[in-house]
Amino acid sequence: MAPGSEPVRLALLALALLSGCAGIRKPSPALDNARALFEAHRYGDVVSLLSDSELRTLRAKELPRGYELLGQSQERVGQAQAALRTYQSGVAQYPKDINLLTHLGNLLHTGELDEQARPFYERILKLSPANAAAHLGLAETEYRLGFLERSADHYAATIKEWKDQPKLWLDYAQVLSDRRKYGEAFDAAGKAAALSDTAAARALRAEILWKLDRRPEAFAELDAAQKLESSRIDFAQRRALWALEAGEFERANAAAVLVLNMKADDPLGLWVRGASLLRRGRSAEARRDLERAAAQKTAPFVAATAQRLLESLR
Amino acid sequence: MRLAALALLLFAAPARALPPGPDALLRDHLWRQLTALPKGERPTVGLVLSAGALRGMTHVGVLQVLEDSGFPVDVVAGTSAGAVIGAFYSAGVPLSRLWDIRNRVNLGSGSNYNSVRLVTLVLADSLLSTSNMEKIIVDELGDIQFHQLKKPFGCVAMDLKTGEKIVFRSGPLAPAVRSSMNLPGIFEPVVYRHRYLVDGGVVDYVPTDVARLLGADWVLASVAEGDFTKFQPKNVLSILEQIFDIRGSIMSREQRKLADALIEPAVGDIEFYDTGRAGEAMDKGVIAAHDKMPEIQEQFILYSMPRLARKWRPGANP
Numbered sequence: 001m002a003p004g005s006e007p008v009r010l011a012l013l014a015l016a017l018l019s020g021c022a023g024i025r026k027p028s029p030a031l032d033n034a035r036a037l038f039e040a041h042r043y044g045d046v047v048s049l050l051s052d053s054e055l056r057t058l059r060a061k062e063l064p065r066g067y068e069l070l071g072q073s074q075e076r077v078g079q080a081q082a083a084l085r086t087y088q089s090g091v092a093q094y095p096k097d098i099n100l101l102t103h104l105g106n107l108l109h110t111g112e113l114d115e116q117a118r119p120f121y122e123r124i125l126k127l128s129p130a131n132a133a134a135h136l137g138l139a140e141t142e143y144r145l146g147f148l149e150r151s152a153d154h155y156a157a158t159i160k161e162w163k164d165q166p167k168l169w170l171d172y173a174q175v176l177s178d179r180r181k182y183g184e185a186f187d188a189a190g191k192a193a194a195l196s197d198t199a200a201a202r203a204l205r206a207e208i209l210w211k212l213d214r215r216p217e218a219f220a221e222l223d224a225a226q227k228l229e230s231s232r233i234d235f236a237q238r239r240a241l242w243a244l245e246a247g248e249f250e251r252a253n254a255a256a257v258l259v260l261n262m263k264a265d266d267p268l269g270l271w272v273r274g275a276s277l278l279r280r281g282r283s284a285e286a287r288r289d290l291e292r293a294a295a296q297k298t299a300p301f302v303a304a305t306a307q308r309l310l311e312s313l314r
Numbered sequence: 315m316r317l318a319a320l321a322l323l324l325f326a327a328p329a330r331a332l333p334p335g336p337d338a339l340l341r342d343h344l345w346r347q348l349t350a351l352p353k354g355e356r357p358t359v360g361l362v363l364s365a366g367a368l369r370g371m372t373h374v375g376v377l378q379v380l381e382d383s384g385f386p387v388d389v390v391a392g393t394s395a396g397a398v399i400g401a402f403y404s405a406g407v408p409l410s411r412l413w414d415i416r417n418r419v420n421l422g423s424g425s426n427y428n429s430v431r432l433v434t435l436v437l438a439d440s441l442l443s444t445s446n447m448e449k450i451i452v453d454e455l456g457d458i459q460f461h462q463l464k465k466p467f468g469c470v471a472m473d474l475k476t477g478e479k480i481v482f483r484s485g486p487l488a489p490a491v492r493s494s495m496n497l498p499g500i501f502e503p504v505v506y507r508h509r510y511l512v513d514g515g516v517v518d519y520v521p522t523d524v525a526r527l528l529g530a531d532w533v534l535a536s537v538a539e540g541d542f543t544k545f546q547p548k549n550v551l552s553i554l555e556q557i558f559d560i561r562g563s564i565m566s567r568e569q570r571k572l573a574d575a576l577i578e579p580a581v582g583d584i585e586f587y588d589t590g591r592a593g594e595a596m597d598k599g600v601i602a603a604h605d606k607m608p609e610i611q612e613q614f615i616l617y618s619m620p621r622l623a624r625k626w627r628p629g630a631n632p
Contacts, residue, residue, distance in 0.1 A: 115601070146604025147597075148382055179382065234333040241343045268336035281628035301337035301612050305344065308619035 030054050031062050034069045046073035047082075064090055064097045071103055083107060091120070098124050098131065105137045114141040132161035139171070148179045166195035173204055182212050199229035206238075215246060233262050240272040244279075252276040267296035271306055283313055341608065344615045347622060349384055355625075357618055360530025361387045362522050362573060363396030365515030365562060366538030367497070367555075367586040368595060370395020372579040374412045375599020376536040377403055383607055385534075389466045391524035393514040395538070397469035397494035398447070401487055404467035405455050413596065447495060451488040460484045468524040469494040470514030474503050479517040481524055499554050519562045520569035532617050534610065535573035536599070539566050541582030555586045574617065575610045577603050 026032075030049065037045045050070040058066045067090030074083035087104035094100060101120045108117035118141050124134035139154035155172040162168060169192035176185035186208045193201035206221035219242065226235045240255035253276040259269030274289030290313075293306035334342075348356055361380070363373045373396060380387060392400030402412060451458075460467060460483055468483045471493035482490035493504040493511035503510040514521070525533045540559035547553060570576055579602035584591045615622075 146379055146382075146600045180384070232333060234335075234339065237336060237339050241339060245343060245347065266336070268340060271336075271340065275626065279626055279628060299336040299340075302340050304612075304616055305340065305619060308616060309623055312620055312623035 028058050038069050043073040043076040064094045102133050109141050114144045117141050132158050151175050166192045177208050182208050199225040237268045249276040249279045267293050267299040267302040271302050348618050357531035358388045358529050359386050360389045360525030360533040362525050362535040363392040363400045364520045364537045365394035369538040369581040369584050371592045371595040372538045372581050372599035373399045373536050375596040376577050376603040379603035389528035389530050391468045391521040393470045393521050394495045397491050401491045404463040404465040406464040448488040448492045458487045466528045468528050470518040470521050471511040472517045474510040474512050519565040522572040533573045534575045536577045538581050575613050577606055
């Protein structure tokens with residue numbers, strides 16, 4: 001068939017028409033510009049660009065992405081309320097857009113509005129049952145609200161998708177530990193430590209070992225955690241409490257002194273030293289430490305229990 | 315979308331947020347010490363489950379959190395819906411089975427209510443019956459007596475003839491629980507041991523006194539109160555419900571002061587027989603109990619400090 005002949009022209013015309021019908025069109029300039037600004041971290045400019053009137057110029061298929069860019073930019077410049085409104089508008093118009101649902105759920109969750117966040121994550125899972133982001137959102141919201149079993153199930157589903165995230169394994173281990181499934185919790189904490197040997201992973205393993213009554217190993221893990229983050233006073237405090245619990249009062253006293261060296265007048269350091277002195281029959285010295293602990297306003301529960309102990313000494 | 319989710323990992327509050335502070339560490343330590351004490355050496359804990367009709371399902375959520383945290387419960391007292399849940403719990407029915415109730419609750423569960431139109435209710439001489447509730451308890455637990463329960467349990471009803479509060483602590487369980495949840499004006503009184511018995515919520519909405527009678531030193535009450543300020547009159551039943559809610563609220567105000575700790579799930583807007591919201595009521599119980607648990611643990615620890623201190627005298631066992 002010769003080029004320029006009538007059939008060829010008709011074929012080319014048909015092709016052009018079909019291309020138009022298939023929507024092969026360039027994105028709107030506003031959206032293109034917004035993307036470029038976003039990638040250049042110029043979030044304030046994105047917010048200025050994507051005004052209501054500008055959003056109205058976007059095509060229907062592009063609008064969800066417009067909302068997404070605007071919402072994320074608003075979040076990054078500290079306009080959380082505006083971002084919330086943007087995502088809510090987007091979700092109202094596009095109730096099945098998984099990206100918008102995820103952003104809305106995440107924003108509510110980070111704002112500690114977990115009961116409000118849950119339905120959005122649940123909606124995502126109805127649309128896409130294996131969606132790891134939604135499972136993660138639910139894992140965290142359910143944990144915060146107190147639904148430990150549900151949280152654990154969602155962490156397990158998330159981990160199926162993202163096996164190599166140490167923080168996920170660590171959070172999963174914490175939930176399992178709270179459910180008193182210590183064997184599984186220890187394994188999960190071990191996976192976290194294997195992926196990334198952090199003080200947090202070691203400390204959680206130590207806690208779990210303590211609950212399993214494997215005390216020497218627990219102390220060893222806690223020491224390892226302290227080596228990784230030597231400034232963590234809570235590790236030293238925990239060591240002191242554990243020594244007290246184990247009936248090793250000299251060791252508890254020494255551990256409490258270490259706490260007080262890290263922070264003078266630390267209420268828990270004073271409490272443990274006082275309690276260990278009490279257990280060794282040195283009531284007068286115990287009283288001095290407990291009186292100081294009872295006067296601490298930064299730790300009201302420590303203070304209140306110290307006061308009760310003092311009352312029992314009378 | 316993976317980026318958004320990973321951002322959640324980085325920016326959102328994770329399961330393990332900040333390092334635990336001194337109060338949390340000490341609470342954890344003392345909680346272990348306290349719950350390790352044998353029953354006779356620590357205070358006896360009484361759990362009280364209030365009335366509340368469908369709202370009372372919230373107690374299941376509360377029980378879940380108590381179980382998760384290893385909270386010791388020695389004796390149980392309940393009124394109306396609290397009596398039903400309390401009876402199953404005291405009998406040792408697994409909580410997973412109680413959670414299943416949300417899938418099975420309908421108006422016909424304990425009565426023949428769902429097939430009766432309201433006009434028939436108003437005009438008819440005969441009221442509805444809660445005999446099905448007795449059947450459910452017997453089917454689930456057998457023809458069990460109070461002394462066969464795993465935990466001591468008591469529930470409350472009222473004698474319609476004398477106005478007396480009747481506390482059940484012995485004998486067959488099923489008729490006692492049925493009497494306790496027998497709303498007057500809707501269900502016919504239960505004739506039992508020469509008494510005409512109706513719902514105990516009319517005289518004792520939060521039975522803290524019954525828990526003390528059972529030997530509790532320290533009482534934790536779960537209170538499922540309605541918010542009567544949101545009343546919208548719809549029909550005769552809604553007016554009856556409002557009367558119960560007002561009376562319950564007035565009684566509850568004084569009775570809750572007798573408890574050492576309270577859990578108050580946000581179920582005030584759930585109506586008496588709004589069975590579609592049973593699951594929500596249970597979830598609200600979890601949320602409220604979880605939120606309050608650190609505070610409640612601290613209260614119980616502080617109450618128990620004298621007993622712990624006695625153990626710590628020189629020469630006492632660790």
